[in-house]
Each structure stands twice: as structure tokens, then as C-alpha cells.
Amino acid sequence: MSDIVIVNGARTAFGAFGGGLASQTATDLAVAASRGAIAKSKIDPALIDSVVMGNVIQSSKDAIYLARHVALRNGLKVETPGLILNLLCGSGVYAVATAEMQINSGMANYVLAGGSDSLSNTPYVAWSNRWGNRMGHTQLWDGLDIRDTYANASMGETAENLQDRHKISRQEQDEFALRSQKLATAAQDAGRFAAEIEPIEIAGKKGPTVIDKDEHMRPDTTIEGLTKLKPAFRKDGTITAGNACGIVDGAAALLVTSAKLAEKEKLTPLARVVSWAVIGVPPEIMGIGPVPAIPLALQKAGLKQDDIDLFEVNEAFAAQYLACAKELKLDPEKVNVNGGSIALGHPFGATGARMLLSIALEMQRRKVRYGCVSACIGGGMGIAMIIERI
Numbered sequence: 059m060s061d062i063v064i065v066n067g068a069r070t071a072f073g074a075f076g077g078g079l080a081s082q083t084a085t086d087l088a089v090a091a092s093r094g095a096i097a098k099s100k101i102d103p104a105l106i107d108s109v110v111m112g113n114v115i116q117s118s119k120d121a122i123y124l125a126r127h128v129a130l131r132n133g134l135k136v137e138t139p140g141l142i143l144n145l146l147c148g149s150g151v152y153a154v155a156t157a158e159m160q161i162n163s164g165m166a167n168y169v170l171a172g173g174s175d176s177l178s179n180t181p182y183v184a185w186s187n188r189w190g191n192r193m194g195h196t197q198l199w200d201g202l203d204i205r206d207t208y209a210n211a212s213m214g215e216t217a218e219n220l221q222d223r224h225k226i227s228r229q230e231q232d233e234f235a236l237r238s239q240k241l242a243t244a245a246q247d248a249g250r251f252a253a254e255i256e257p258i259e260i261a262g263k264k265g266p267t268v269i270d271k272d273e274h275m276r277p278d279t280t281i282e283g284l285t286k287l288k289p290a291f292r293k294d295g296t297i298t299a300g301n302a303c304g305i306v307d308g309a310a311a312l313l314v315t316s317a318k319l320a321e322k323e324k325l326t327p328l329a330r331v332v333s334w335a336v337i338g339v340p341p342e343i344m345g346i347g348p349v350p351a352i353p354l355a356l357q358k359a360g361l362k363q364d365d366i367d368l369f370e371v372n373e374a375f376a377a378q379y380l381a382c383a384k385e386l387k388l389d390p391e392k393v394n395v396n397g398g399s400i401a402l403g404h405p406f407g408a409t410g411a412r413m414l415l416s417i418a419l420e421m422q423r424r425k426v427r428y429g430c431v432s433a434c435i436g437g438g439m440g441i442a443m444i445i446e447r448i
Contacts, residue, residue, distance in 0.1 A: 112149025347440020
């Protein structure tokens with residue numbers, strides 16, 4: 059088994075729901091992020107021989123070709139295959155895990171791995187119309203209503219279940235949401251996100267507009283404003299639009315190869331993939347997924363939790379994150395130090411790759427050794443990946 063490394067990567071800015079990137083398909087976004095990843099990795103595109111992209115919501119007519127079009131539109135060889143995968147919110151991390159498996163199996167040498175979603179373009183679906191609807195009515199289903207029919211619960215309701223079990227107050231959730239906004243604002247002001255973002259030029263009637271900053275962030279967020287928001291999923295609930303992840307558009311991509319090939323091509327990798335793990339949990343509390351996933355990844359790496367210098371744990375909901383943090387006894391000074399999905403937003407297929415890129419760059423800035431990325435996954439799963447700074 060070869061050591062697998064993340065050479066470099068890029069992401070788009072995360073556009074607000076119906077915002078500056080709403081005119082772009084998930085494919086457009088993935089193409090842009092991949093273009094940035096190729097440029098920052100300083101690699102000849104002709105060497106890349108596989109593309110693996112996570113995509114959760116097929117929100118355009120070309121979505122089924124997303125990974126293949128990433129290859130073709132970025133000038134990769136016509137022989138380069140493209141794979142789309144869907145592990146829901148774990149897709150971006152699992153794309154990198156898949157790249158590792160492709161390289162170690164001999165299928166590929168250099169893989170573009172990441173994910174993309176354009177949630178602004180999520181369609182409404184008429185399930186019954188294929189065979190007609192005589193003398194009846196058609197019901198349109200919102201594609202953003204990601205409801206787990208096995209658990210009979212929306213993702214927000216599963217987070218309320220965790221809130222109930224772990225006795226997490228509304229105040230705790232709102233305070234954590236405020237933390238996410240403040241840390242993300244500080245990171246943006248310091249230029250740390252600029253190091254990640256590949257700008258996108260959007261044509262308009264008054265000329266082109268460049269989208270190069272995350273749009274969902276709310277720098278003026280206050281605890282007073284958060285406490286005024288109404289519950290989103292239960293009448294007497296605690297989860298609101300302010301302490302849940304944002305619905306946004308975005309993509310992220312990473313170049314993955316073996317350490318030997320990186321050395322041969324004189325590339326400068328950011329990090330080595332140490333281990334990864336995916337594991338199931340009860341679907342009705344799907345948000346607890348990182349709790350077994352992180353220890354399993356640590357076990358595979360032969361490491362202890364105290365060995366990890368930085369964590370990125372997806373903020374699907376403040377209640378979900380706080381439940382995981384309490385179970386794992388996470389040190390808040392090590393986790394999501396540049397904010398998370400509550401502030402930045404959560405384009406489902408892209409977030410895992412965004413977190414891997416962000417933590418790898420932060421590890422380089424701080425000159426620390428180990429980082430861990432983890433996310434809960436709808437349907438009742440968790441994923442975690444441990445990387446080592448090079």
C-alpha cells in the first residue's frame with residue numbers, strides 16, 4: 059500500500075441560496091473548483107487519470123455527467139473517466155477515500171477528488187407523472203426535503219432528537235452558532251479563505267461580476283438576534299435557521315496521488331492520508347455519526363484522540379455538533395477554528411472536501427502534525443479521515 063497524499067486544492071466561494079452563484083450548475087461549480095485545484099497543485103493536467111466527485115442533489119440536466127464534464131472541460135485527456143458518488147454529507151471525504159482506493163488498486167495515478175452541489179437549483183419533483191394522471195392532481199415534492207423515510211424524520215428532526223437526549227439548551231446552540239459566525243468572519247478578514255477560493259466570473263447585464271467571497275456569512279450576528287428566531291422543525295423545538303447549517307451553492311476539489319509520484323513530479327503536497335472510517339448509527343440520531351467514526355479512524359491510524367492537533371467536524375446543526383463534542387470530550391480550541399457550516403453553509407457534496415482543504419492549510423499555517431475531519435451522514439452514518447501534515 060502506497061502513502062497517499064493531498065497535493066493541494068481549491069473551492070469556490072459558497073454562494074447564498076438564490077445568490078451570486080445561483081446561475082451556475084453543480085457541474086459549473088465543480089469545473090471551477092477543479093480548475094483551481096489543478097493550478098494550485100502545479101501539475102500537468104494530462105497526468106490526471108481519474109475524477110471522483112460527490113454530488114447529492116442532481117439539480118441540472120447535465121448533473122449525471124458532472125465528473126466526466128469536470129475532466130473534459132478542464133482539458134484532461136479524453137480517456138480520463140469520471141465517477142459521481144453520493145454518500146450524502148460524507149461525499150466529499152469519501153471521494154478522497156475513493157481516490158486512495160483507486161491509486162492503491164492501480165486504477166489511477168492522479169485523481170481529482172471532491173464534490174459539488176447547487177442547492178439553489180434543486181428541482182421540485184412530480185413523482186406520479188411518468189404514467190399520466192387522469193382525472194387527478196399532481197403533487198410536487200421539494201427536492202430539498204431530505205427526509206429519511208426509514209426513520210420517518212427530517213434531518214432537523216433527528217437533530218432535535220439529539221437535543222432531547224443530550225439536554226442541549228437553546229442558549230448553548232445559539233452561543234455555538236455565534237462562535238461559528240465570529241470565527242468565520244475573522245478567517246475571512248484575515249484572508250485565510252482567499253487562499254482556498256477559486257473566483258468565478260458571472261456574466262450580467264451590467265457587466266461581469268466576480269464571486270470570490272462566501273455569501274452566507276452574517277458578520278453582524280448577535281446572540282440577541284439568534285434568540286429571536288423561531289424553531290424550524292418543531293413547535294416547541296430549539297433548532298432554528300440561525301443555529302443550523304446554511305443552504306448554499308459550492309464546490310471543492312483536491313488533487314490526490316501517491317507520495318512516490320508526487321516526489322517524482324516535484325509536487326509539494328499539503329498532507330498525507332493516514333486513515334479513514336465510515337460506520338453506521340441509528341438513523342433517528344444520524345447526527346451522532348462522528349462519535350463512533352472518529353475513534354474508528356484513530357484505531358486504524360494507531361493514534362489517540364490527544365494526538366490530533368486540529369479537528370473539522372461538520373456543523374450540520376449546533377445541537378448535533380454539541381452532542382458529538384460532549385460525547386467525544388472535544389477541546390473547543392482545536393475544533394472548527396475558522397468557523398464551520400453554520401456560518402459558511404453546507405453544499406452537501408462539497409463540504410467534506412472543503413473541510414479537508416481548510417484543515418490541511420490551517421495545519422500548514424500552525425505547523426502541527428495531525429488533523430481529523432468528520433461528518434454525520436443522513437440515513438444514520440458517520441465518516442472520519444485523519445491526515446498528517448507534510
